[in-house]
Amino acid sequence: MKLTMRLKKDSYDIILKRGCLKNLYQLANIRGRKVFVLTDDGIPPEYAKTVADQCTDATVFTIPQGEASKCLKVYGQVLQAMLDFGMSRQDVLVAVGGGVVGDLGGFCAASYMRGIDFINCPTSTLAQIDSSIGGKTAIDLGETKNIVGAFWQPRAVLIDPDVLATLPRRQYVNGLAEALKAGLIADPQLYALFEKNITEHSIDQDIEQVIYRSLQVKKKIVEQDEHEHGPRAALNFGHTIGHGIEAVKGVRGRRKNGLYHGECVALGMLPMIEDKALVKRTRAIMRALGLPTRASYDKTKVLEQMHHDKKGRGDTITVIKVPGLGCWRADRIPMTDLPLLLGMEAED
Ligand SMILES: NC(=O)c1ccc[n+]([C@@H]2O[C@H](COP(=O)([O-])OP(=O)(O)OC[C@H]3O[C@@H](n4cnc5c(N)ncnc54)[C@H](O)[C@@H]3O)[C@@H](O)[C@H]2O)c1
Structure with missing residues (x-):
């Protein structure tokens, strides 16, 4: 299957095919170029x-796994290795990994010699479903996620579902949260695949469809709004509260009892669904997948974090709500309404 991301400038193909990693030579332009392969x-x-x-x-550069590698130190090490390898502006960086390798590799490609070609070969469900397309690249500063980065579109994205066979189950399920998000905001048929997982057969049998349909949703939104000035905000569904939970609980991989990104997004989606019956259905899907539907976190701290994320920009916040399956709405609400969304008493 092939999708083409059509942007004003720098359109690119997304290839979704079992075994396609073995055909990189045919599918992407690497002939006669130095290739810096980044993995963890x-x-x-x-x-x-x-x-x-x-x-x-080619050279392979391996970084330590985990969110902690999305930092200035490792970023500097990768750039130094690229320089030592003698990379010029005509050469190419290929990321082979999950969202961490993709985000860091993309930012290295965006900034090395003011930008070189980048090819993304995502290996986690989260990266295959979501993070490998759309052009957002970034690293963290301390525990502040994705605060330094750039929009840098890949030249090609090669998605090989065969590599998911080695992904630990919790990571696999974590990535599916972003697909569930895509179904909720824009694709009832994708959502239906998740309901089948409860009663008919495992979602694993539909994984290619799940990836394909999720990418279609994201592609359509990114094509309308590459740099997030409008409709791309829909992709933040679940993320406003999700980021607050992520900051307070800590990212797993950085903090021992932390939660993964997708798990936090899943928790953040539930309060934003307005139709009570749909909340119930979504909880059932999440339970069947093994995603958390409840987590113990300090709501006051999550609230403080959400205020902090706003960085003093006014006393309202835009949140994405899902009034019914397959549709979304951006709501500008007073910050004082946030406690209600978290199931707390309203602030005075
Ligand atoms: N750029 C974007 O638009 C975007 C969107 C969402 C999330 N993200 C970022 O993505 C990151 C999370 O990505 P992730 O969930 O892929 O985490 P990750 O990159 O840390 O990968 C998860 C773990 O799985 C391992 N792994 C990856 N592929 C494997 C495979 N095929 N077999 C065995 N092990 C494998 C990795 O070594 C790692 O330990 C976060 O930093 C988040 O901020 C970016």
Whole structure:
């Protein structure tokens, strides 16, 4: 399956095909170029090797797995390694990994020599469903996520569902939260695949459809609004509260009892669904998948974090709500209404 992201400038193909990692040479322009392959030490090394073996001049650089690698120090190490490898502006960086490798690799590509070509080969469900397309690249500053980054579109995205076979189950399910989000805001048929997972058969059997339909939703939204000035905000459904929970609980991989990004988004979506029957259906889907539907977190701290995220920009906040399946609405609400969304008493 192929999708083409059509942007004003720099359109690119997204290839979704089992085994496509082995065909990078045919599918992307790497001929006669130095190829810097970035991966992490949690990803089976054969995936990066499969890519490197197709290039005439490649090097593989492996960073430690986990969110902590999306930092200035590792960013500097990657750039230094690119320089040491003798990369020029004509060369290319290929990310082989989850959202961490993709976000960091994309930002290295965006900034090395003011920008070189970037190819993304996502290996986690989260990256295949969501983070590998759309052009957002970033690193964190301390625990402040994605605060330094750039919009930098890849030249190609190669999605090989075969690599998901080695992904730990909790990571696999974590990524599906972003697909559930896509179904809720824009695609009832995608949502139906999740309901089938409760009663008929495992979602694993539909994984290609789940990835494809999720990418279609994101592609359509990004094509309308590449730099998030309008409708792209829909993709933030679940993220306003989700980011607050993520900041307070900590990102798993950085903090021992933290939660993964998708798990926080899942928790953040529930209060934003207005139709009570749909909340019940969504909870059932999340339970069947193994996503948390409740988590113990300090609501006051989450609220403080949400205020902090606003960075003093006025006393209202825009949240994305889902009034019914497959549709969304941006609501500007007073910050004082946030406690109600979190199930707390309203502030005085
Ligand atoms: N750019 C965007 O638009 C966007 C969107 C959503 C999330 N993100 C970012 O994505 C990151 C999270 O991504 P993630 O969930 O993929 O986490 P991740 O990159 O940390 O990968 C999760 C873990 O799975 C391992 N792994 C990855 N693929 C594997 C495979 N095929 N087999 C075995 N192990 C494998 C990794 O080593 C890692 O330990 C966060 O930093 C988040 O901010 C970015």
